[in-house]
Amino acid sequence: MNAIAYTEFAPPPTGGFGRSLSFALFMHLLLLAALTWGIQWKTEPNTLSASAELWSALPQEAAPAANEPEPTPPPEPVKPPEPIKAVEPKPEPKPTPPVAPKVNAQAEREAADIALKKEKEKKKLEEKKADELEKKKKIEKDKLEKEKLDKEKAKEKEREKVKEIEKKKKEEALKKEQAAVKAKEEAKKAAADEKRAEALRNENLKRMQGMAGASGDENSKGTALKSSGPSPSYAGRIRARIKPNITFTEDVAGNPKAEVEVRTSPDGTIISRKLLSSSGNKAWDEAVLKAIDKTATLPRDEDGRVPPFLEISFRPKD
Secondary structure (H helix, E strand, O other), rough: HHHHHHHHHHOOOOOHHHHHHHHHHHHHHHHHHHHHHHHOOOOOOOOOOOOOOOOOOOOOOOOOOOOOOOOOOOOOOOOOOOOOOOOOOOOOOOOOOOOOOOOOHHHHHHHHHHHHHHHHHHHHHHHHHHHHHHHHHHHHHHHHHHHHHHHHHHHHHHHHHHHHHHOOOHHHHHHHHHHHHHHHHHHHHHHHHHHHHHHHHHHHHHHHOHHHHOOOOOOOOOOOOOOOOOOOOOHHHHHHHHHHOOOOOOOOOOOOEEEEEEEEEEEEEEEEEEEEEEOOOOHHHHHHHHHHHHHHHHOOOOOOOOOEEEEEEEEOOO
16 A cells, blocks of 8 residues: 555656667777777887987098099900900909098097096186176175265264254253343342342431431431331231241251341332241241242231331241
8 A cells, every 4th residue: 555655656767768778888889899990900010210320439530432443444446357255344343441440448538537627627617707706796795885884874973963063053042042031130130239229328318318307315326217126026926927828847857047038018018038048958948938928918017017128037846
């Protein structure tokens, strides 16, 4: 049952198998016959011939050719009455074959050695010329490289020289600029000193003019009409104003004193400050000067005035 069902649903068999087999056998037989006919067609013998010429190692002159025989003289005329005798012709002599020259093996070896020696000498000479040419090329190459290196060094030196000149020009320009700034500062300082000196001269002149109404005793050495000056507590009030602005955290050996001159305007504004005596500790001196700058304005004294010049001392442990 299963076999029948399988046959029903299987693909149909391919036809023409017998024809294909017959055609393949026919083609093989045809190929075999063609090969057999081709082998029989090439059965004729092939005769190979070769020729060679022999040459001697050394050039030799050929032997002279053999002399040809002289021509036979014509027979003498025969008299009619006498019977004519037949004359047999003489056989021509065979030409003598040329004698083969004797080969001198020693001469051939010597000639071969001489030729080999010449070839070696020629090869050595060529190698020597090639070496000399190579050395010459190398020398020229080294010379060119050296010239190139020298040019590069010269260029580098020239660039360094130009840089040095530019650097000197910049330094000179900077020095001139610094000198100009310094000259301006000195001129400004000189003008301020001149102005201050003029103010002092005017003040002294005023004092001298008011000496007639001075109230000092006979032992007084001042030049003002009346004795004046800061009150005893004024210096403490100034220190109390400035000291909170001092920022200083370093430990100092001892209790060094820094003395500062302060100049003020009539309303108490600090115009300038100058270190008169250093404490020996640069950090403390700088801290005091910065504190004065930060304070900016000083308090008025009991009489409502602020002295134009003040000398104040500061100690870190006071």
